[in-house]
Amino acid sequence: MKKLIFVRHARAEDPTTGITDFDRSLTAKGKVISQQMARRFREKENNPGLMITSPAFRAIDTAFIFANELGL
Numbered sequence: 001m002k003k004l005i006f007v008r009h010a011r012a013e014d015p016t017t018g019i020t021d022f023d024r025s026l027t028a029k030g031k032v033i034s035q036q037m038a039r040r041f042r043e044k045e046n047n048p049g050l051m052i053t054s055p056a057f058r059a060i061d062t063a064f065i066f067a068n069e070l071g072l
Contacts, residue, residue, distance in 0.1 A: 005048070007041070007066065010034045012058040026061045034062050038069035048072070 010030035015021055026034065041048075048070060053063035066072075 005045070007037075007062065009056075009058045009062040010037075021056075023057050026058050030058075031061065031065065034065040035069065038066045041066065042069055 009026060010033040011027050012024045012030060013019060013027060015024065051063055051067060051072060053059045
């Protein structure tokens with residue numbers, strides 16, 4: 001059976017920093033939390049198959065963290 005799993009990015013920079021919404025990055029805490037969640041995900045899903053991400057910077061940050069943890 002195939003699964004579709006959505007992963008939302010963690011906390012991103014405040015939109016008041018003058019950066020466009022599209023270009024906002026994860027905060028340092030957001031990166032730590034993403035790493036923790038990626039480890040928990042790896043414990044439950046040993047082969048995620050395919051990852052697709054939004055081109056928004058915070059989503060790409062999250063995807064790279066998950067890809068690194070999953071060995072993709």
